Amino acid sequence: MLSEQSAATVRATLPVVGGAIGEITERFYAGMFAARPDLLRDLFNRGNQAAGTQRQALAGSIAAFATHLVDHPDERPDAMLSRIAHKHVSLGIAPEQYALVHEHLFAAIVDVLGEAVTPEVAAAWDEVYWLMANALIAIEKRLYDESGGPGWREWEVVGRVEETADVATFRLRPADPGPVPDFRAGQYVSVQVELADGARQIRQYSLSAAPGSPVRQFSVKRVCDTAGPDGEVSGHLHARVRVGDRLRLSAPYGDLVLPAQDAAAPLLLASAGIGVTPIVAMLGQLADHGHEGPVLVVHGDRSPADHALRVDHEAYAEKLPDASVHFFYETGAEEPHRTGLVDLTGIPVPNGTRAYLCGPLPFMRAVRTQLIERGVAPADIHYEVFGPDLWLARQGRS
Structure with a gap:
């Protein structure tokens, strides 16, 4: 929990820090890679760094965490932290690396904001950083313990x-x-x-x-x-x-997983493009375990020829006693599949459905909006992002 004094300072300075967080993270990465070029060579995704998406994701996570601390002081954003921690342990991140990040991140904050970073402001944001870092370190330790530790x-x-x-x-x-x-x-x-x-x-x-x-x-x-x-x-x-x-x-990680088996639970598994990969694994698990409840299978792709793992996608769905399959193709669709982008209009979504989404961000945002309009609880909509979590980055700015 953030101290009352720090919470007040963070609340007052969040617009300024949030407004500059993009420049701060850009200078942070530049400074850290200048000091430790090996990190860019062997740990960080060079493509994401070149495109700027990793900076956006880091900025979004910091802003989202700070906003959550001041808006919900008695709650911890466990879903956000869990997603970040799983990614960290898959890379082999160690606790001591948080001190390195702290050093270069706060140097960038001072560099960008200058005299606005008073001792009080620095102390407040230092508290935010270590609350987030220590929470992640604790989650990551548990994940390492479960998997047998970091390593390749x-x-x-x-x-x-x-x-x-x-x-x-x-x-x-x-x-x-x-x-x-x-x-x-x-x-x-x-x-x-x-x-x-x-x-x-x-x-x-x-x-x-x-x-x-x-x-x-x-x-x-x-x-x-x-x-x-x-x-x-x-x-x-x-x-x-x-x-x-x-x-x-690495060992397997990731928190977009099906809950403990409930054979009657209604599920929606929606994917687009290469986002089909975890969804096919989920369908395989449901088929192997004899899931009896309704399963709505939705997928969007450019064409049937571009639909990876299509044979498995269809075969696993056919093994389920109450599955409904809806494929959408931009071109080349044949009955019973549809032409165009994924659209849930006219597709029954049972009450109590838990949804799992994987694909490009515009696809997931569109499907999530449609599901909420159909009465699916936001807490029951789960997603996986390939690469930096720019969905979170968008939430951090809102």
Whole structure:
């Protein structure tokens, strides 16, 4: 809980700090990478740094956390903290790195705001930072304890499937004789690859097979961005990684997971594009466990040919006794599927539905709005963002 004196100071200065948080985070990253270039080389996503999306996500999380502290002093934003903590442990973030971030972040705050950062203001925002940092450190310790601690394990590629022109599925087994710990449908692994310049870059990919499989399976969309740099890691995996090659993987993490099994619970699993990957794993789990309640399956894509894992998507849904499938394609749709963007108009959404969304932010925002208008409680709508959480960044500015 934020102290009363600090809460008053943060409330008074939040508009100023919030208004400058974008410039603050830009200078923060510049200063930290100047002091520690190895972090950009081997830990932080260079593509996100170049595009500025990581700065936006950090700014949004700080602003959202501070706003929550002053608006809801007796509550902790556990959902936000959990999402950040899972991402951190998948990267191997250690407690001592929070002191490094603190050093460069507060240097950037002083650099941008100058004399406005009085000792009182500095103390208040220092309290905000360490409340957030210590909460994350505690969550991350628990996650590390559950997974056996930070670290990387080598896995051998035993299968590769070209799902579409831009999506490939990789299947891997451990390169050592150790056991394969299970995971929860919806979770992801971090994959570390060594690029041509020697950098060891890390990306997260959702596991796209149902839990219980003896292999790790993830599906990778090749990122080709006309507005920015192409995906370094996705391009490397598509161009260079074949059966017999080895990759370094983290333990599975991620908090977009189905709750404890309730065979009668109504569910909605909505995806778009490569967001289908965790949704297919969830459908596989539901089919394996004999889920009997209604399941509304919704997916949007450019065309049927671009719909990765479509065979599994349909096959798992067909195994469920009360599933309703609705695919939307911008082009090439054939009955019973529809042409256009995802639109829930006319699709029954049962009372008490819990919704799980994964896909581009505009898609998730549109579906969330439609669901709330249909009476689904906001607390029952869960989402996964690939890359920096810019949904949170938007909330932090609102």
